[in-house]
Amino acid sequence: MSEGTLYDKVWDRHKVTTLPTGQDQLFIGLHLIHEVTSPQAFGMLRERDLEVAYPELTHATVDHIVPTADQSRPYEEDAAEEMMAELEENVREAGIEFSDPTTGDQGIVHVIGPEQGLTQPGKTIVCGDSHTSTHGAFGALAFGIGTSQIRDVLATGTVAMEKQKVRKIQVDGELGEGVEAKDIILEIIRRLGTEGGVGYVYEYAGEAIESLGMEGRMSICNMSIEGGARAGYVNPDETTYEWLEETDYFQENPERFEELKPYWESIRSDADAEYDDIVRIDANELEPVVTWGTTPGQGIGITDPIPAPEELPEDKQDTARRAQEHMRVEPGDTMEGYDIDVAFLGSCTNARLPDLRRAARIVKGREVHDDVRAMVVPGSQRVQQAAEEEGLKDIFEEAGFEWRNAGCSMCLGMNEDQLEGDEACASSSNRNFIGRQGSKDGRTVLMNPRMVAAAAIQGEVTDVRELPEAEVTAQ
Ligand SMILES: CC(C)[C@H](C(=O)O)[C@@H](O)C(=O)O
Numbered sequence: 001m002s003e004g005t006l007y008d009k010v011w012d013r014h015k016v017t018t019l020p021t022g023q024d025q026l027f028i029g030l031h032l033i034h035e036v037t038s039p040q041a042f043g044m045l046r047e048r049d050l051e052v053a054y055p056e057l058t059h060a061t062v063d064h065i066v067p068t069a070d071q072s073r074p075y076e077e078d079a080a081e082e083m084m085a086e087l088e089e090n091v092r093e094a095g096i097e098f099s100d101p102t103t104g105d106q107g108i109v110h111v112i113g114p115e116q117g118l119t120q121p122g123k124t125i126v127c128g129d130s131h132t133s134t135h136g137a138f139g140a141l142a143f144g145i146g147t148s149q150i151r152d153v154l155a156t157g158t159v160a161m162e163k164q165k166v167r168k169i170q171v172d173g174e175l176g177e178g179v180e181a182k183d184i185i186l187e188i189i190r191r192l193g194t195e196g197g198v199g200y201v202y203e204y205a206g207e208a209i210e211s212l213g214m215e216g217r218m219s220i221c222n223m224s225i226e227g228g229a230r231a232g233y234v235n236p237d238e239t240t241y242e243w244l245e246e247t248d249y250f251q252e253n254p255e256r257f258e259e260l261k262p263y264w265e266s267i268r269s270d271a272d273a274e275y276d277d278i279v280r281i282d283a284n285e286l287e288p289v290v291t292w293g294t295t296p297g298q299g300i301g302i303t304d305p306i307p308a309p310e311e312l313p314e315d316k317q318d319t320a321r322r323a324q325e326h327m328r329v330e331p332g333d334t335m336e337g338y339d340i341d342v343a344f345l346g347s348c349t350n351a352r353l354p355d356l357r358r359a360a361r362i363v364k365g366r367e368v369h370d371d372v373r374a375m376v377v378p379g380s381q382r383v384q385q386a387a388e389e390e391g392l393k394d395i396f397e398e399a400g401f402e403w404r405n406a407g408c409s410m411c412l413g414m415n416e417d418q419l420e421g422d423e424a425c426a427s428s429s430n431r432n433f434i435g436r437q438g439s440k441d442g443r444t445v446l447m448n449p450r451m452v453a454a455a456a457i458q459g460e461v462t463d464v465r466e467l468p469e470a471e472v473t474a475q
Pocket residue numbers: 036037064128129130131144412
C-alpha cells in the first residue's frame with residue numbers, strides 16, 4: 001500500500017500529536033538561526049526562565065548584517081555590531097555551535113547548512129527565514145518560521161503546524177544552452193503566480209530536475225516561497241547521496257551514512273502516491289527568464305515581449321501598471337537592451353561554487369562595462385575560499401568585478417551594500433520588490449548568474465546565449 005509522498009512520510013515520522021487547535025506538533029531535527037530573527041525569541045525564553053531544549057540540534061550563523069568588505073570588529077555600523085554581539089551572547093549562553101566569520105565556515109544560512117552536512121534527507125528543518133525552503137533540495141521538510149515559532153522550537157524542539165497540500169511540479173525534457181535551474185523556477189512562478197502555491201508544498205520531479213546537481217535543485221527549492229508555497233522538495237537520489245557523502249558530517253561519521261541511507265530511500269514519494277495537484281512544464285521550451293516588474297512572478301523569456309497590463313488577468317493589471325512605471329519599461333519591448341548600473345552575483349539562490357564557475361566562463365577575458373558597478377558576494381566563506389583557490393576570484397577581478405566576503409549583502413541591503421537612487425541592478429537573487437536592494441527607487445531585474453555576468457559586461461540586459469563562453473580550467 002502506498003504510504004504517500006515524501007511530505008506525508010516525513011511529516012508522520014515527526015508528528016508528536018495533534019493539538020486541540022487542529023494543528024500537528026512536529027519534532028524538529030535541525031533549527032538554524034541567524035542574527036536578524038533570533039534575538040527576540042531568545043528574549044522571550046529569558047522572560048520565562050526557559051532554556052534551549054536541544055542546543056545540539058541548533059546551529060547559528062551571521063549573514064544578513066555582516067559587512068562584506070571590512071569585517072574587523074567592532075563593525076563600523078553600530079546596529080550590525082549590536083546584533084552580532086547579541087547573537088554571540090545568546091549562542092554562548094545556550095551552548096549552540098556558531099559558524100562565525102573566524103571559523104572559516106560562516107555564510108548565508110541556506111548555504112552553510114547543506115555545506116556542513118547538517119541538512120539531510122528526511123529531516124525536519126526550520127529557520128526564522130522564508131528561504132528555508134532551500135533545504136528541501138535534499139529531501140528534507142524545511143520551513144521558514146516566525147518569531148513565536150522560533151521561541152517554541154528553542155524551548156521545546158517542536159513546533160505547531162498545519163499540514164499543507166502537495167502539488168507535484170513535473171519538469172520533463174532537457175534544458176537548452178544557457179538555460180538553468182533559476183529559469184525553471186522563474187518560469188514556474190510566472191505561470192502559477194506569486195500566490196499560486198498558497199496552501200501547498202511543491203514536489204519538484206521529472207527528468208529536468210533529476211539531471212540537476214544539488215546546487216541547481218537548491219536554487220529551485222529556494223524560490224518555492226516566492227511562488228507562495230510553504231516549502232519545496234526534491235526526492236533524494238544518488239546525486240543527493242554523493243553530495244552528502246563529501247560533507248563534513250559524513251566524512252567524520254561515515255558509518256552514519258550507511259545507517260541512514262535505507263531511511264533516505266524509504267522516505268521517497270511512492271510511485272503511486274496521490275497528489276492534490278500536478279503541473280507539467282516542458283524544459284525544452286524554456287529560455288533564460290528575466291523579470292520586467294517588481295515581483296518574481298513578473299517574468300518573461302529573454303526574447304519575449306513585456307506584456308501589456310490589459311492583456312493580463314484583471315487582478316494583475318494594476319500591479320503590472322505600477323511595476324512598469326517603476327521599472328520604466330514599455331509593453332511590447334523585450335528586456336534585452338535594458339540599461340543596468342549594477343550587477344550583483346550573490347544570495348542564497350545563486351552564490352554557490354557552480355554558480356560562480358558558470359558566471360566566470362562568461363566573464364573570462366572580458367571587461368565589465370564602464371558604466372557598471374559589478375560585485376561577486378560568495379554565499380559562504382567556503383565557497384569563497386574554493387573559488388579563490390581555483391582562480392575564479394582572479395577572473396572576476398581582472399574583468400573589473402569587486403570580490404567581497406560572504407553574506408546576504410545586496411540581496412536585501414541590510415548591510416552597506418545597497419543600490420543608490422534609481423540604479424538598475426542585474427541580480428542573481430530572488431526578490432525584486434520595490435526597495436528590496438536598499439533604495440526605494442532602485443530597480444531590480446532577476447536572472448540567472450550567467451545572465452548577470454553577461455549584463456555586467458554589456459551594460460544592459462543581454463541574452464547570454466549570444467556571448468560565447470571561455471574555457472575555465474576549474475573542474
Ligand atoms: C531577514 C529575513 C527575515 C528575511 C526572510 O525571512 O526571508 C530575509 O532573509 C529575506 O530574504 O527577506
